[in-house]
Amino acid sequence: xxxxxxxxxxxxxxxxxxxxxxxxxxxxxxxxxxxxxxxxxxxxxxxxxxxxxxxxxxxxxxxxxxxxxxxxxxxxxxxxxxxxxxxxxxxxxxxxxxxxxxxxxxxxxxxxxxxxxxxxxxxxxxxxxxxxxxxxxxxxxxxxxxxxxxxxxxxxxxxxxxxxxxxxxxxxxxxxxxxxxxxxxxxxxxx
Numbered sequence: 001x002x003x004x005x006x007x008x009x010x011x012x013x014x015x016x017x018x019x020x021x022x023x024x025x026x027x028x029x030x031x032x033x034x035x036x037x038x039x040x041x042x043x044x045x046x047x048x049x050x051x052x053x054x055x056x057x058x059x060x061x062x063x064x065x066x067x068x069x070x071x072x073x074x075x076x077x078x079x080x081x082x083x084x085x086x087x088x089x090x091x092x093x094x095x096x097x098x099x100x101x102x103x104x105x106x107x108x109x110x111x112x113x114x115x116x117x118x119x120x121x122x123x124x125x126x127x128x129x130x131x132x133x134x135x136x137x138x139x140x141x142x143x144x145x146x147x148x149x150x151x152x153x154x155x156x157x158x159x160x161x162x163x164x165x166x167x168x169x170x171x172x173x174x175x176x177x178x179x180x181x182x183x184x185x186x187x188x189x190x191x
Contacts, residue, residue, distance in 0.1 A: 022053045029062045035120045037063040068121055068170035072156075072179030073113040074128050081113025082183060085128050092123040092167055121172045125165050126156035128181050149185040158182035 005025070007015040027047045029036050036047075051057065074085045086108050107115045130153050155165035156179055170176060 020051055022051055022055075025049045025051060027062065029064055031064055033066060034064040035067045035118075037065050037120070065121055066173035068119050068172065068174045068176065069116065070119055070124075070126065070168060070170060070176045070179065071114065071116040072126075072177065072181065074109050074115065074181045074183065075113055076151075076183050077185065079182070081109070081111075083109050083111045083113055085109045085113075085115075085183075087115040087117065087181070088127045088129060089117065089119055089168075090125040090127055090162075092125065119170050121170050121174075124168045124170065125162050126168050126179060126181065127165075128154045128183060149187070151183045152186045154181055154183050156181050158184055160184055 003021065005017045005020055007017045009015040025048065027049050047062070049057070049060070070089070074082045074087065076082050107117045109115045128151075130151070152160055154160065155162060156168065157166055158181065159165040168176060168179065
């Protein structure tokens, strides 16, 4: 049985939870328009709190910050929108950790190729992972018998790896719009 405890903070941000059983608890603060800022140690996106029998934990601090929004679209090599492409954020090494409970790690494009994401402030690579344009469409039939090379994982704006990608810097409360990922196709291997 999972037991969930909760509390609402007062105007000063103080909260209290009583009569908790001993155990290890996952602490998830929630507030509309904000995301949890995990502590630097350990460098994990979630906070676990061990509670021993009879222990009273006072002065426990949880930090939150206004979230950022990131939006844009995914297009093919001709600039046409591509729908149902998952768009993901990858933190730049040493950057912010992704909060798995924020519900924003991945977002699929709509029929206009557009995506909208909520993110913790930080520095990210924006990525459209491996995507096959054949997943729901009839395969292209060419007169010479060839077919188009598949799309590969593409980083914003149109890079096959992070070394050629642009970094997206998301500040607290910032709305970043108009980003465009232009999908790239797999290149033929030299023989």
